[in-house]
Amino acid sequence: MKNAEVAKQFERAADLLALLDENGFRIIALRKVARAIEESPEAVEKLAEAGKLDGVPGIGKSSAERIQEYLKNGKIAEFEDLASQVPSGVLEVLRIPSVGPKTASLLWREGGVTGVAELKAKIESGAAGKFGGLAAIKGVGEKKLLKILENLTHLSAASGRIRLGEAWTIGEEFMSYLRTIKGVKQAICCGSLRRGKETIGDIDIAVCAALSDGLAIAEATAKHPLAASVIQKGESKTSVRTAEGVQIDVRVIPEESFGAALQYFTGSKEHNVKIREMAVKKGLKINEWGVYRVSGGKEEKIAGETEEGVYAAVGLAWIPPEMREDRGEIQKAAELFPAEKTQNEKGKTPKRKGASAGAADKQTVDHFELVELKDIRGDLHMHTTASDGGCSIEEMAAEAKRRGYEYIAITDHSKSQFQANGLKADRLIEHIQAIHAVAKEAIKSGLLILAGSEVDILADGSLDYEDDLLAKLDWVVASPHAALSQEAEPATERLVRATANPHVCVMGHPTGRIVPSRRGLEPDMAKVIFAAARNGVAMEINANYHRLDLRDVHARMAVEAKVPLCIDTDAHGLSDFDQMRFGITTARRGWATAADVLNTWPAEKLKKWLKERKSAAGW
DNA sequence: GCCGTTTTCGGCCCGACTGTTTTCAGTCG
Numbered sequence: 042m043k044n045a046e047v048a049k050q051f052e053r054a055a056d057l058l059a060l061l062d063e064n065g066f067r068i069i070a071l072r073k074v075a076r077a078i079e080e081s082p083e084a085v086e087k088l089a090e091a092g093k094l095d096g097v098p099g100i101g102k103s104s105a106e107r108i109q110e111y112l113k114n115g116k117i118a119e120f121e122d123l124a125s126q127v128p129s130g131v132l133e134v135l136r137i138p139s140v141g142p143k144t145a146s147l148l149w150r151e152g153g154v155t156g157v158a159e160l161k162a163k164i165e166s167g168a169a170g171k172f173g174g175l176a177a178i179k180g181v182g183e184k185k186l187l188k189i190l191e192n193l194t195h196l197s198a199a200s201g202r203i204r205l206g207e208a209w210t211i212g213e214e215f216m217s218y219l220r221t222i223k224g225v226k227q228a229i230c231c232g233s234l235r236r237g238k239e240t241i242g243d244i245d246i247a248v249c250a251a252l253s254d255g256l257a258i259a260e261a262t263a264k265h266p267l268a269a270s271v272i273q274k275g276e277s278k279t280s281v282r283t284a285e286g287v288q289i290d291v292r293v294i295p296e297e298s299f300g301a302a303l304q305y306f307t308g309s310k311e312h313n314v315k316i317r318e319m320a321v322k323k324g325l326k327i328n329e330w331g332v333y334r335v336s337g338g339k340e341e342k343i344a345g346e347t348e349e350g351v352y353a354a355v356g357l358a359w360i361p362p363e364m365r366e367d368r369g370e371i372q373k374a375a376e377l378f379p380a381e382k383t384q385n386e387k388g389k390t391p392k393r394k395g396a397s398a399g400a401a402d403k404q405t406v407d408h409f410e411l412v413e414l415k416d417i418r419g420d421l422h423m424h425t426t427a428s429d430g431g432c433s434i435e436e437m438a439a440e441a442k443r444r445g446y447e448y449i450a451i452t453d454h455s456k457s458q459f460q461a462n463g464l465k466a467d468r469l470i471e472h473i474q475a476i477h478a479v480a481k482e483a484i485k486s487g488l489l490i491l492a493g494s495e496v497d498i499l500a501d502g503s504l505d506y507e508d509d510l511l512a513k514l515d516w517v518v519a520s521p522h523a524a525l526s527q528e529a530e531p532a533t534e535r536l537v538r539a540t541a542n543p544h545v546c547v548m549g550h551p552t553g554r555i556v557p558s559r560r561g562l563e564p565d566m567a568k569v570i571f572a573a574a575r576n577g578v579a580m581e582i583n584a585n586y587h588r589l590d591l592r593d594v595h596a597r598m599a600v601e602a603k604v605p606l607c608i609d610t611d612a613h614g615l616s617d618f619d620q621m622r623f624g625i626t627t628a629r630r631g632w633a634t635a636a637d638v639l640n641t642w643p644a645e646k647l648k649k650w651l652k653e654r655k656s657a658a659g660w
Numbered sequence: 661g662c663c664g665t666t667t668t669c670g671g672c673c674c675g676a677c678t679g680t681t682t683t684c685a686g687t688c689g
Binding site: 098101317322 | 666674676677680685686
């Protein structure tokens with residue numbers, strides 16, 4: 042899968058064109074192509090082979106040809122020609138926050154700066170030497186240069202995006218802090234954090250308060266212990282940065298505009314562009330303050346207090362944040378928009394959402410009915426001290442009970458995971474007995490405990506235990522742990538073969554990736570999912586925010602193929618149960634409803650499904 | 661460069677903050 046590689050070519054070309062002051066729309070179009078390739082669930086090679094490249098939204102004829110050229114030659118002649126016109130170090134200068142194409146171009150053409158190290162040396166030479174002559178450039182001043190220097194040091198500290206779970210912790214801390222400030226009615230994280238993306242660039246928080254309180258809120262934000270430095274500070278927008286380099290933007294919005302602000306700052310950018318285009322066609326204008334009808338030079342505000350109102354103004358049902366990626370959700374929302382009436386006529390009540398979706402005291406109607414945390418009835422992948430977990434069977438069961446779960450599966454590692462104290466056959470048999478002993482007591486209080494195992498899928502697709510041993514288990518999660526740098530083709534065969542074992546219930550973290558450092562397996566996921574469908578195997582969304590595997594687009598493929606998803610935490614201790622929420626957001630990004638998720642089913646339905654899978658199940 | 665229930669040509673989202681400027685350009689989200 043060369044998607045990331047090809048996308049990089051287009052990103053670089055866009056940067057080069059920007060530095061060469063080319064047509065802005067052409068630059069935007071190239072970035073759009075990069076994103077379309079990057080996020081495509083299908084391998085770009087396969088799309089090219091099938092001649093489907095220009096069928097992907099955002100990719101036109103000319104880009105399709107260039108992609109073909111890259112796949113054939115390993116380079117694109119026209120892009121190489123662009124690269125030859127700009128020193129490569131200038132592209133690095135462009136990476137510095139607060140430096141855009143105009144500034145980088147000025148520094149290069151008029152200041153002779155062709156690299157980051159050179160730029161740094163010139164600025165550090167100080168004001169006496171006019172910063173190596175850079176301060177004399179029209180449009181570049183002392184303050185700007187000092188800001189660049191400051192951002193340079195941040196650049197080395199911040200490696201770009203952080204994981205969802207890490208951003209979530211910071212976001213929660215800031216939200217609760219902001220809510221204690223006088224005049225603040227509500228504070229909600231927006232941006233990619235609200236959309237539940239696997240990595241987060243920066244944290245956007247919308248604060249509902251009167252603008253007259255804006256400066257006080259800005260002061261308070263800058264004083265938070267996590268705010269190591271202040272980037273900007275104004276009445277309606279303040280940005281700070283943590284010591285680790287995470288940027289936090291706080292916006293102050295009055296109540297009558299709060300819904301518009303939530304919608305606006307939640308994004309994604311691509312989603313918002315589409316929404317705004319729709320608005321323009323209807324003679325409307327949308328910004329973070331509201332929706333306005335524009336006629337005869339006059340503007341009349343027609344929505345803004347709630348998110349739902351903003352969507353309704355352009356003829357759409359409210360769209361759950363996790364779906365807002367311009368992946369077809371807008372068309373679906375248009376179809377669902379008039380549905381409320383017909384549903385009411387049928388006597389069906391649409392799902393109502395709590396305060397987090399709209400303004401503080403408003404309720405939002407969710408027509409999409411995506412799965413929610415409260416739908417979860419159990420967790421079917423967890424470890425105990427028998428392998429590498431930190432707690433006993435009883436402790437894990439007690440925690441599950443405390444959380445109101447109806448069932449769990451204890452799934453310790455199999456024998457090949459010797460570094461994780463994986464169980465050999467004799468120990469597994471003892472462990473099954475131990476689990477059943479605890480289960481016998483637990484069922485009295487309504488908790489079903491399945492004796493399971495997380496069995497390794499070996500490099501050739503065979504499993505780490507013999508079939509007759511697997512048959513003794515109530516629940517089998519089959520996961521790849523080793524040989525994760527396998528080529529795509531053997532990886533596909535490996536996973537497809539594993540689904541064919543009749544004892545396997547669910548495929549655990551299918552790619553084995555670690556966000557963001559390890560890519561893991563890159564199989565033809567469509568083939569794996571079709572195999573799972575054919576063999577009646579469920580696919581896991583591993584909820585641990587280091588994994589989130591299946592990832593969102595593959596979860597959606599599973600939903601479309603009617604393969605049940607199983608959202609598991611892979612808990613190794615009690616606090617890991619909390620990770621379920623990240624699996625939920627990933628499932629929602631894959632458009633999953635509760636019915637699509639196996640562990641939202643009542644225990645009886647789960648048992649029935651299992652019985653159909655394993656006729657030898659001894660209940 | 662891409663795209664089309666007004667368009668195959670002529671559009672392409674919108675505003676806050678900052679710094680360099682005397683009214684605006686650049687960057688960012």
